[in-house]
Structures are given as C-alpha cells and as structure tokens.
Amino acid sequence: MATRDITAEGGSQVRNALLGIPAAYRSTVDLVRRKPLGAVGGATALILIFVAIASRLAILPVPDPYASVGDIFLAPSPEYPMGTDVIGRDILSRVLYGTWISLYVGLGSVLIGITAGFVLGITSTYAGGFVDLAFQRVVDALMSIPGLILALSIMAVLGSSLNNVILAIVIGMLAPVIRTVRSQVLTLKEMDYVTAARAIGARPQRIVFRHIMPNCLAIYIIMATYYLGFAIIIEASLSFLGVGAPPDEPSWGGILTVASREAPETGIWLLVFPGIFIFIAVLAFNVLGDALRDVLDPRLRGR
Amino acid sequence: MYAYIARRGLLFIPTILLTTILVFGLFWIVPGDAAMMILTGEEGDGGKVTEEDIKRVQKELGLDRPVYIQYGDWLWKILQGDFGDSVWYGTPILDDLKDRFFITLELAMLAIVLAFIAAVPLGVLSAVKQDSFLDHISRLLALVGIALPTFWLGILVIYGLTYFAGWLPPLGYATLWGDPFTNLQQLIFPALVLAFHDMAFTARVARSAMLEVMREDYMRTARSKGLNEWMVVGRHALKNALLPVITVSGYQFGRLLGGTIIIESVFVIPGVGRYLIDAIIHRDFVVVQGVVLLAAAVVLLLNLVVDILYGILDPRIRYS
Numbered sequence: 156m157a158t159r160d161i162t163a164e165g166g167s168q169v170r171n172a173l174l175g176i177p178a179a180y181r182s183t184v185d186l187v188r189r190k191p192l193g194a195v196g197g198a199t200a201l202i203l204i205f206v207a208i209a210s211r212l213a214i215l216p217v218p219d220p221y222a223s224v225g226d227i228f229l230a231p232s233p234e235y236p237m238g239t240d241v242i243g244r245d246i247l248s249r250v251l252y253g254t255w256i257s258l259y260v261g262l263g264s265v266l267i268g269i270t271a272g273f274v275l276g277i278t279s280t281y282a283g284g285f286v287d288l289a290f291q292r293v294v295d296a297l298m299s300i301p302g303l304i305l306a307l308s309i310m311a312v313l314g315s316s317l318n319n320v321i322l323a324i325v326i327g328m329l330a331p332v333i334r335t336v337r338s339q340v341l342t343l344k345e346m347d348y349v350t351a352a353r354a355i356g357a358r359p360q361r362i363v364f365r366h367i368m369p370n371c372l373a374i375y376i377i378m379a380t381y382y383l384g385f386a387i388i389i390e391a392s393l394s395f396l397g398v399g400a401p402p403d404e405p406s407w408g409g410i411l412t413v414a415s416r417e418a419p420e421t422g423i424w425l426l427v428f429p430g431i432f433i434f435i436a437v438l439a440f441n442v443l444g445d446a447l448r449d450v451l452d453p454r455l456r457g458r
Numbered sequence: 459m460y461a462y463i464a465r466r467g468l469l470f471i472p473t474i475l476l477t478t479i480l481v482f483g484l485f486w487i488v489p490g491d492a493a494m495m496i497l498t499g500e501e502g503d504g505g506k507v508t509e510e511d512i513k514r515v516q517k518e519l520g521l522d523r524p525v526y527i528q529y530g531d532w533l534w535k536i537l538q539g540d541f542g543d544s545v546w547y548g549t550p551i552l553d554d555l556k557d558r559f560f561i562t563l564e565l566a567m568l569a570i571v572l573a574f575i576a577a578v579p580l581g582v583l584s585a586v587k588q589d590s591f592l593d594h595i596s597r598l599l600a601l602v603g604i605a606l607p608t609f610w611l612g613i614l615v616i617y618g619l620t621y622f623a624g625w626l627p628p629l630g631y632a633t634l635w636g637d638p639f640t641n642l643q644q645l646i647f648p649a650l651v652l653a654f655h656d657m658a659f660t661a662r663v664a665r666s667a668m669l670e671v672m673r674e675d676y677m678r679t680a681r682s683k684g685l686n687e688w689m690v691v692g693r694h695a696l697k698n699a700l701l702p703v704i705t706v707s708g709y710q711f712g713r714l715l716g717g718t719i720i721i722e723s724v725f726v727i728p729g730v731g732r733y734l735i736d737a738i739i740h741r742d743f744v745v746v747q748g749v750v751l752l753a754a755a756v757v758l759l760l761n762l763v764v765d766i767l768y769g770i771l772d773p774r775i776r777y778s
Binding site for chain 2: 426
C-alpha cells in the first residue's frame with residue numbers, strides 16, 4: 156500500500172529512492188508524510204519508552220525517587236524543576252520513574268490482554284455453533300461489569316502490586332477485545348479467498364493460520380495502541396484510589412493522591428506535572444492509534 | 459415486534475445468571491481465606507488470629523458449606539432483595555445503598571444530559587463542515603476529552619474553585635427534592651467533569667453517524683427537491699443519525715458508572731462509588747460483591763431497554 160500511494164502521486168524519484176530502503180523504514184517515512192500528527196504521537200511514545208527504560212536502568216541524571224533529598228514542598232526551582240513532595244522527594248525524578256510503572260503496566264497488560272483476547276476470540280468464533288454461542292454469553296456477562304469497577308474489585312481481592320494491576324486490567328479489557336476480534340473474524344470467514352481455501356480442502360487450522368490471523372494483524376496493532384492508553388488511565392486511576400501500585404512506588408496516579416490533599420495549601424505545581432504526563436502519554440498512544448488505523452486499515456478510515 | 463422483545467428478553471436471563479456466577483466466583487477464589495482476610499483487616503496483623511476466630515467467622519459467613527450451596531443461598535436471598543449485611547458496618551447493604559444509589563444515578567444522568575447537549579451539535583457541525591477549521595477543533599476536543607484523566611480534571615477543578623473563586627461546593631449532601639439549589643451546586647461540577655469525558659466519545663460517534671447518513675441517497679433526493687440545507691440536515695440527516703448516537707450512549711453507561719465512582723471520590727460525594735471504595739479499603743467483600751452485581755444489573759437492564767427501543771424505532775433490527 157505504501158508504494159501504491161507514492162506512485163499515485165507520480166513521485167517516481169521518491170519511489171526509487173525509497174525502494175532500496177528496508178520496508179519498516181519506508182513505512183515510517185510514509186507515516187510521517189501522510190499523518191504528521193500520528194508521527195508526533197509515535198515520536199512521543201518512543202521518547203516515553205526511552206525514559207522508562209533509562210529510569211529502570213537508573214541512568215537518568217536525577218536523584219533517587221525513593222529518598223528525601225531536600226525540604227518538603229519546595230516550589231519548582233533550577234535544582235528541583237518540579238519541586239519536592241510531602242517528604243522532600245524530588246518530584247521530577249518520581250514522575251520520570253513513574254513512566255516506567257505506567258509503561259510496564261500498560262505494555263504488559265496490552266500484550267497479555269490483546270493476545271489472550273485474540274486467541275479466545277478467533278478460536279470460539281471459528282469453532283462456531285454451541286461453543287461460540289455459550290462463550291458469547293460469558294463475554295456478555297463479563298462485559299456487563301463496568302471496566303473500572305471490575306478492575307477495582309479484582310484489586311480488592313488480590314491486594315496492591317504492579318503485576319496484580321496488570322491482571323486486573325487484562326480481565327477488564329478481555330470482553331471488548333473478544334467482541335471486536337469476533338466481528339473481524341466473522342467478516343473474514345465470509346471472504347472469497349477463505350471459501351476458496353475451504354473448497355480446495357484446506358483444514359481449519361491452515362485457514363486460521365494462513366488466512367485469518369495474518370488479516371487480523373492490522374487490527375491487533377491498532378487495538379494494542381488504543382488499549383495502551385486505556386491501560387495507562389486505569390492504572391493511574393487505581394493507584395490514585397490507593398489500590399493500584401503500592402503507595403511508596405512513584406506511580407503517576409499515586410503521586411496525585413497525596414498531591415490532591417496538599418495542593419490547596421502548598422501550590423498547584425504539586426498537581427500539574429504527574430497529570431500532564433498521564434495526559435501526554437495517553438494522547439500520544441491514541442493519536443498514534445488513529446494514524447495507524449488510517450494507514451493500516453483504510454476500510455475504517457474516518458470512523 | 460413482540461417476538462423480538464421476547465427473544466431479546468429471553469437472552470437477558472442466562473446473561474444475568476452468568477453474571478451472578480462470575481461475581482460470586484470472583485470473591486470465592488479469594489487467595490487465602492475470606493474469613494482470615496476479614497479478621498486480619500480488623501486486627502491489623504495475622505498474629506493474633508486464632509483457629510477459633512476463623513471457624514467463628516466462617517460459620518457467620520456460611521463459608522463452611524459446599525460452594526454450590528453458598529451460591530444458591532446467596533442468589534436466593536438476592537432475588538428476595540437481601541444483599542446481606544456489611545461486615546464492616548454491620549448494617550444491611552440495601553439500606554446503605556438506597557440513598558447512595560439515587561445520588562450516583564442523578565450524577566450519571568446529569569452528566570449524560572450535559573454531554574449530549576454539547577456532543578450532538580459538535581458532532582453534527584463537524585460532519586456537515588467536514589475538514590473545516592471547526593471540524594479540526596472539535597476532533598481535537600474529542601482527543602483531549604478522551605486522554606484527560608477525569609480524576610485529574612476533577613482535582614484541577616476543585617483547586618481552581620478554591621484558589622481562584624474562593625468557593626467550594628457545600629459539604630454533606632442535599633437531596634434533589636429537599637434542597638434543589640444546594641443539590642445542584644454539589645453535583646454540577648462533578649457532572650461537568652464527567653460530561654467532558656463522555657462528550658468526547660459521543661461527539662465522535664455523532665460525527666461518524668452523520669457522515670454515514672449524509673452519503674445516503676435520500677439526502678441527495680431531499681437536496682434536489684430544493685429543500686434548504688438546514689431542513690435537509692435537521693429533518694433528514696439528524697433524525698436518522700441520532701439513533702446510533704443514543705444507542706452508543708446507552709452502551710457507554712458502564713464506562714460512565716466507572717467514571718462516576720472515581721469522581722465521587724474526588725468531590726467527596728456520598729454515592730455508591732464512595733461506598734464501594736470504602737468497602738474495598740476495609741476488605742468488606744460482601745459489600746463489594748453486592749455493589750458489583752448491582753452495577754452489572756443496571757448496565758444489563760439499560761442495554762435491554764436500549765435494544766428494545768432500537769427495535770421499536772428501527773424495524774430493520776427486528777427482522778435480522
């Protein structure tokens with residue numbers, strides 16, 4: 156699709172220049188040219204991932220996020236660009252470390268949740284008949300419990316830890332993911348090439364692996380990007396309510412719990428930075444998701 | 459028509475039954491023992507809990523019986539309107555929930571109405587003037603609304619009200635019928651915060667529904683008859699586009715309930731959300747179980763109503 160678009164514009168020079176370059180690079184260039192906003196989202200996402208890894212490896216030039224380094228509630232200054240918190244920890248360093256928590260939970264729950272949703276969705280839809288009917292009723296039931304309420308009660312049962320947050324988010328997103336995959340598979344099942352494959356005697360496994368799954372790849376990537384934003388918000392919400400990340404961990408939501416109590420006395424800067432990071436992270440992944448959807452799956456464009 | 463309603467209604471029964479099994483199962487597989495958790499919750503540490511204490515609490519909660527009997531007993535009582543007693547407060551859950559339920563419902567309804575009032579004109583205008591400046595602004599607004607965490611927006615609103623206006627919504631809670639003015643003062647800001655988030659979704663749906671309808675043949679017919687553009691958009695397009703918008707709003711209600719719970723926490727509103735979060739902190743699983751089931755039942759009932767309404771309004775649905 157990338158090359159078709161370029162030739163359509165008559166840019167044979169551009170095309171020749173791009174042909175020698177690996178496909179991944181070419182499609183990146185394509186994304187930047189056609190969806191500048193999405194590309195900004197993608198770049199922001201890459202920066203966030205870099206910050207997350209750097210903070211995990213503790214190679215960022217910031218103080219220890221767990222240790223008190225100065226007086227409490229210092230306003231932003233060159234030494235502490237975002238100020239200090241209730242026990243004198245550097246907020247900048249806590250917010251940067253929070254990137255790791257958000258992305259660890261986000262990527263973890265998205266990889267597990269979307270993959271599990273795809274496996275379950277494709278299997279049950281392709282099995283059809285009673286299995287599908289029964290399974291869809293379970294999905295109905297699961298879907299009736301609002302996501303945040305489901306995640307909250309799972310956290311109540313499991314107790315607060317990062318991996319439990321991942322599990323809670325996975326269960327919360329499973330039902331809608333299965334639903335979307337199902338509708339995609341139902342469409343694909345009726346495609347002429349699937350009928351053709353069946354006509355020449357291909358076994359169901361072959362059809363699923365050769366025809367259904369490759370065609371679900373685009374929607375997998377799109378959903379993963381969207382749900383990453385969703386997962387980051389749910390993690391922040393759970394941590395804000397005190398049932399997500401353990402209280403000492405520098406999660407963005409957790410930082411805001413204390414900040415929301417203290418800010419009226421001390422100043423708005425306590426509130427601003429963690430919130431902006433949540434906002435930017437979610438926005439970046441959503442915008443990237445929009446762009447990927449338009450580029451990877453033209454049928455959904457403008458929806 | 460009746461056949462459609464009956465078919466849709468019959469589907470409701472297995473789904474709600476499965477939901478009760480899910481909700482019951484969720485708390486039955488609590489790692490460790492529910493009794494132990496309740497005891498350590500009270501005492502603060504596990505050291506002082508004796509074997510006798512555990513036996514006593516287990517018997518109190520009926521946890522010493524086989525699981526299917528526990529489930530059957532639980533379900534039977536719920537069908538009679540008995541959600542059990544709160545372990546922490548010792549009061550019947552349904553009594554605690556009665557007033558709180560209406561507070562949450564009022565907040566959610568207010569938010570839906572506000573979101574709808576803002577989202578429909580926004581979505582319609584951006585579809586009619588596709589790719590115009592207005593369209594870009596409204597799409598940007600939708601992106602922001604979805605990405606902005608509601609609880610953060612809520613905190614900022616409270617901060618803004620105290621700091622810049624020197625005003626805070628009156629504490630406590632006034633009922634709608636007792637003191638409507640105070641009631642509105644308390645609920646309007648949380649409702650606006652929720653509505654902003656909800657508006658983002660609804661405007662997106664309204665825009666794409668309008669775009670779809672505008673491509674229909676009858677739109678061209680209406681225009682070629684010489685009707686003016688407002689007539690065409692208002693009478694022909696909007697009427698048809700509104701249906702999916704209302705449906706999606708109905709299905710979005712679950713998401714809104716989740717948002718309500720967190721926003722009640724931020725604005726200290728004594729609704730179901732505060733009750734649920736207090737129960738979670740106290741590990742009061744009987745309450746959590748009851749509230750989760752209630753939320754699911756409300757969502758399922760609403761979906762049923764939306765589906766039936768859809769069937770009444772759009773005959774194509776009935777025969778598919």
